[in-house]
Amino acid sequence: MDDVxxxxxxxxxxxFDVPADAILPDSTLTDMxxxxxxxxxFAVTLQELWHIDLDxxxxxxxxxxxxxxxxxGLLSEQSGTAAP
Amino acid sequence: xxxxxxAALSMSPPTPVAVTGIGLVTPAGIGADDTWKGxxxxxxxxxxxxxxxGLPVTISCRVPxxxxxxxxGGAQPWRYDRFTHFALTAAREAVRxxxxxxxxxxxxxxxxxxxxGSAAGGVGTYEQQHRKLLTTGHRSVSPLTLxxxxxxxxxxxxxxxxxxxxxxxxxxxxxxxxxxxxxxAAMLLASDACDIAVAGGSDAMITPLCVxxxxxxxxxxxxxxDPPAASRPFDAxxxxxxxAEGAGVLILERAADAAARRAPTRxxxxxxxxxxxxxxxxxxxxDGRGLRAALRQALGxxxxxxxxxxxxxxxxxxxxLNDRTEASxxxxxxGAADPSVTSAKGxxxxxxxxxxxxxxxxxxxxxxxxxxxxxxxxxxxxxHTAVLDVVARTARRQRIDxxxxxxxxxxxxxxxxxxxxxxxxxxAPPAGTPSPTRPGPHLDxxx
Numbered sequence: 001m002d003d004v005x006x007x008x009x010x011x012x013x014x015x016f017d018v019p020a021d022a023i024l025p026d027s028t029l030t031d032m033x034x035x036x037x038x039x040x041x042f043a044v045t046l047q048e049l050w051h052i053d054l055d056x057x058x059x060x061x062x063x064x065x066x067x068x069x070x071x072x073g074l075l076s077e078q079s080g081t082a083a084p
Numbered sequence: 085x086x087x088x089x090x091a092a093l094s095m096s097p098p099t100p101v102a103v104t105g106i107g108l109v110t111p112a113g114i115g116a117d118d119t120w121k122g123x124x125x126x127x128x129x130x131x132x133x134x135x136x137x138g139l140p141v142t143i144s145c146r147v148p149x150x151x152x153x154x155x156x157g158g159a160q161p162w163r164y165d166r167f168t169h170f171a172l173t174a175a176r177e178a179v180r181x182x183x184x185x186x187x188x189x190x191x192x193x194x195x196x197x198x199x200x201g202s203a204a205g206g207v208g209t210y211e212q213q214h215r216k217l218l219t220t221g222h223r224s225v226s227p228l229t230l231x232x233x234x235x236x237x238x239x240x241x242x243x244x245x246x247x248x249x250x251x252x253x254x255x256x257x258x259x260x261x262x263x264x265x266x267x268x269a270a271m272l273l274a275s276d277a278c279d280i281a282v283a284g285g286s287d288a289m290i291t292p293l294c295v296x297x298x299x300x301x302x303x304x305x306x307x308x309x310d311p312p313a314a315s316r317p318f319d320a321x322x323x324x325x326x327x328a329e330g331a332g333v334l335i336l337e338r339a340a341d342a343a344a345r346r347a348p349t350r351x352x353x354x355x356x357x358x359x360x361x362x363x364x365x366x367x368x369x370x371d372g373r374g375l376r377a378a379l380r381q382a383l384g385x386x387x388x389x390x391x392x393x394x395x396x397x398x399x400x401x402x403x404x405l406n407d408r409t410e411a412s413x414x415x416x417x418x419g420a421a422d423p424s425v426t427s428a429k430g431x432x433x434x435x436x437x438x439x440x441x442x443x444x445x446x447x448x449x450x451x452x453x454x455x456x457x458x459x460x461x462x463x464x465x466x467x468h469t470a471v472l473d474v475v476a477r478t479a480r481r482q483r484i485d486x487x488x489x490x491x492x493x494x495x496x497x498x499x500x501x502x503x504x505x506x507x508x509x510x511x512a513p514p515a516g517t518p519s520p521t522r523p524g525p526h527l528d529x530x531x
Contacts, residue, residue, distance in 0.1 A: 037163075
C-alpha cells in the first residue's frame with residue numbers, strides 16, 4: 001500500500017470510525033457508511049491536511065483505489081508541495 | 085394551606101411520578117455511583133485547566149477521563165459535540181438503570197418522550213468552526229457544524245440512539261434548563277402525552293469564549309492559585325462559581341405504571357414549580373420573588389407545607405449575589421422549619437444547563453439513602469447565609485421524607501422539584517410510624 005492510500009485508510013479508521021475490515025480497495029465511501037455530510041467532512045479534512053480541493057460530489061461513489069489515484073493527482077498538481 | 089397552594093393544586097391534580105433510572109456524567113466521575121461517592125465525600129473537583137491558558141480564569145471542573153470513542157462507541161461520536169457525548173452516556177446509563185431495553189420489543193417507542201435541557205448546546209463546536217472560518221476560510225468549515233451545535237441536537241441524537249418516537253424537545257432556561265426539562269417531562273406524563281420520559285440536561289461550556297465571557301461578567305471565582313478551594317457556596321469568602329461540564333438524565337414514569345411493571349423505583353417526583361422573576365436579565369430579584377413562587381408551587385403540587393421539607397439541594401452557585409438571595413428566599417419560606425441545605429457545586433462546580441438535572445438526581449439519591457451530602461468548602465457563614473442549616477464537612481444521616489431541588493437561571497428562571505422516598509415494595513412489612521431519630525425505611529446501611 002502506498003503512502004497516500006495508507007493515509008486515507010488511517011483517516012477512515014481513526015477519524016471516521018470505519019471498521020478496518022470494511023475498508024477494501026474497491027469499496028466506496030458510501031459503502032463505508034459515510035453519508036453526504038460525512039463525505040464533505042472527508043474532503044474538508046483532506047483540504048486541511050494537504051491543502052487539496054477534492055470534489056466531494058465525485059468522491060462518494062468511486063472506489064478507494066480510484067480515490068487514492070485522484071488524491072495523488074491533486075497532490076502532484078501542487079507545485080512545490082511534496083506528497084505526504 | 086394558602087390560597088396560592090390551593091390554586092396550584094386545583095390547576096394540576098398531583099400525578100406522582102416515579103424516578104426509575106438515573107445516569108450521570110460529572111466532574112466527580114462517569115456514572116451515578118462515582119458521582120454520588122464524590123459528592124458525599126465532599127471532594128472538590130476544580131483544578132487548573134491547561135486548555136484555558138492565557139485566559140482571565142484558568143480553572144474548571146472537567147469530567148475526568150472522558151473519551152467519546154469508548155464512552156459513546158458505535159454512535160459515530162466524531163459527528164457530535166461534547167455536550168451530546170455527555171447526554172448519550174448519561175441517557176444510556178439511566179435507561180439501563182430503569183431496567184429498560186430500547187432494543188427489545190417491549191420498548192414502547194411511540195409512547196416515550198425525551199426532554200433534554202442545555203444552556204448553550206454545542207457552543208464548543210460553534211466556536212471552533214467560527215475560528216476556522218476567520219483564520220483559514222470558508223472551505224475549512226465542517227459540514228457537520230450545524231448538526232453538532234444546534235442546541236436541540238443532543239435531544240435529536242438521543243432520540244435516534246434510543247429509538248424515541250414520542251415528543252422530543254429541547255429546553256433552554258440557562259442554568260435551570262435541566263430542571264425545566266424534568267418539570268416539562270412531568271407535565272407530559274400528567275397529560276398522558278407519553279408513558280415513559282427520558283429527561284435531563286447536558287452542557288459542555290468550558291470553552292475559551294464562555295470562560296472569558298463569564299470572567300468578564302465577574303461571575304467566576306478568581307482563586308486560581310488554590311482551585312480546590314475556589315467553589316465555596318454559602319461561605320462568607322465565596323467569590324464566584326467554577327465553570328464545569330456534564331450531564332444528568334432521569335427516567336420518569338407515572339408511579340402506577342412503574343409499580344405495574346415492577347420497576348426499580350428510586351424516589352418519587354411528587355411536585356414541581358416554575359416561576360419567573362421578570363426583573364433583570366442576569367441578577368436575581370432581590371426579594372427572591374420568582375424563587376419563592378416556584379417553591380410554593382412545588383409544595384402545592386406535592387400537597388405539602390414548608391414544615392414537611394427536610395432537605396433542600398440548593399442552586400448555591402457560590403456567587404455572592406445568588407447565595408445571598410437564595411438564602412433569604414429559603415429562610416423566608418421555611419423559617420423555623422429549618423431544613424438542611426446543601427450545594428453540590430462545592431464539589432462539582434457549575435455544570436450550567438446540566439446542573440438542574442444532575443442535582444435532581446443527587447436529590448433522588450439523597451431521599452433514597454436518607455443521606456444529605458456536604459457543601460464542600462463551606463466553613464464560615466456570613467450574616468445572610470447563617471440563617472441556613474448548611475450541611476458542612478461530612479454527609480449527614482437524617483430522616484428525609486421530602487427534599488427539594490432548586491434551580492435558577494439567567495433570564496430570571498426558577499424551577500423547584502420535590503422528591504419523596506419510593507413507596508415500600510409490595511410485600512414489605514408496614515412502615516409504622518418511625519420516630520424522628522430513626523433512619524428512614526430506604527436507608528442503605530452499605531452506603
